[in-house]
Amino acid sequence: MLPKELYGKLKKVLAPPFQITLLTHINPDGDAIGSLLGLYWFLKKKGCQVSMAIPNEYPRFLDWMEGTDRILIYSRQEKQVKEVLQKADLVFYLDFNEPGRIGEIQPVLEGLDVTRILVDHHPEPECKADYIISVQQVSSTAELIYQLIEGLGELELVDTLIATCLYVGIMTDTGCFSFNSSQPRTFEIVGELLLRGIDKDRIFSLVYDNYSEDRMRLLGYSLEQKLVILPEQRTAYISLTRDELDRFNHAQGDTEGFVNYPFSVSNIRVSALFIEREDHIKISFRSKGDFPINTFAAQFFNGGGHKNAAGGESYEPLTDTLKKFENLIEHYSDEINRLP
Numbered sequence: 001m002l003p004k005e006l007y008g009k010l011k012k013v014l015a016p017p018f019q020i021t022l023l024t025h026i027n028p029d030g031d032a033i034g035s036l037l038g039l040y041w042f043l044k045k046k047g048c049q050v051s052m053a054i055p056n057e058y059p060r061f062l063d064w065m066e067g068t069d070r071i072l073i074y075s076r077q078e079k080q081v082k083e084v085l086q087k088a089d090l091v092f093y094l095d096f097n098e099p100g101r102i103g104e105i106q107p108v109l110e111g112l113d114v115t116r117i118l119v120d121h122h123p124e125p126e127c128k129a130d131y132i133i134s135v136q137q138v139s140s141t142a143e144l145i146y147q148l149i150e151g152l153g154e155l156e157l158v159d160t161l162i163a164t165c166l167y168v169g170i171m172t173d174t175g176c177f178s179f180n181s182s183q184p185r186t187f188e189i190v191g192e193l194l195l196r197g198i199d200k201d202r203i204f205s206l207v208y209d210n211y212s213e214d215r216m217r218l219l220g221y222s223l224e225q226k227l228v229i230l231p232e233q234r235t236a237y238i239s240l241t242r243d244e245l246d247r248f249n250h251a252q253g254d255t256e257g258f259v260n261y262p263f264s265v266s267n268i269r270v271s272a273l274f275i276e277r278e279d280h281i282k283i284s285f286r287s288k289g290d291f292p293i294n295t296f297a298a299q300f301f302n303g304g305g306h307k308n309a310a311g312g313e314s315y316e317p318l319t320d321t322l323k324k325f326e327n328l329i330e331h332y333s334d335e336i337n338r339l340p
């Protein structure tokens with residue numbers, strides 16, 4: 001449960017005359033968009049004036065979600081995003097812990113006279129906010145949104161649409177309940193969402209059986225041609241150059257989830273995915289057990305995230321970045337080999 005005294009205050013600021021803008025992080029994933037839309041439809045139902053804005057495109061496998069067409073995308077709707085932020089009395093920060101995670105929206109927020117509410121499940125939030133709902137033990141930000149609505153005493157407003165959005169967040173952030181989902185509360189909440197009429201099998205299909213042929217072939221290519229296994233370090237990684245991505249008509253979100261595949265090989269404890277972007281390398285890191293990959297990402301690759309799922313960036317060429325990663329991982333061999 002979230003602290004009670006918070007709700008008395010939140011009830012006042014979530015009243016209908018307020019203009020509310022919801023924000024989530026760059027390269028938004030299922031939890032980012034699920035939380036954003038779930039909270040959006042809840043606040044709309046309460047009669048609030050709400051807008052949603054994100055730094056860049058959301059992945060196309062989330063296109064089917066109701067309300068995605070209402071999300072303002074800063075990379076192509078800069079003016080509209082600035083307008084809704086300047087008008088806002090209240091801004092929600094969803095699913096991120098560092099101001100840099102909203103990319104170019106960050107400077108727009110500086111100096112704005114708004115109340116800020118952070119709802120997130122990453123460790124050690126660094127965002128300045130008037131209200132901070134930051135709980136690491138939950139599966140996802142979507143689960144926190146459910147708890148927030150519960151704390152406000154307004155669960156009766158949660159209909160099939162809101163429940164579907166929140167379920168997408170919980171399902172994707174737990175890898176379909178294979179990690180971040182050892183708290184019974186997560187399953188109790190999923191039970192509540194089922195009672196509100198969600199079609200969980202259909203949601204699974206809409207998210208995971210909804211990729212393009214290009215994405216499927218890029219995955220095949222990545223696993224067959226680009227998977228590197230370092231058995232001594234129980235580590236595996238995949239790297240993709242811009243040429244390779246172009247060859248498969250890469251679209252935003254196509255490589256989402258690729259980083260999890262190397263764990264299908266027995267004994268792998270660390271996995272990484274390196275994607276060459278225009279001016280930098282975007283990296284996804286995953287680990288198993290007590291190897292904190294977020295610390296590794298923060299220390300060596302300007303990143304962060306959760307203990308077992310983090311990301312970072314490199315401004316060195318791809319080959320140098322891979323060399324650096326291999327050297328660093330070699331350095332951590334003993335620690336990785338001590339993992340069960």
Ligand code: 5GP
Nearest residue numbers: 098284285303304305306309310311312313
């Ligand atoms: P993904 O690999 O799926 O992009 O991200 C995994 C996790 O790491 C997410 O929780 C995400 O918020 C976090 N993350 C990804 N990239 C970055 C980054 O560049 N900086 C920080 N601080 N966190 C990141």
Ligand code: MN
Nearest residue numbers: 031095141173
């Ligand atoms: Mn999340």
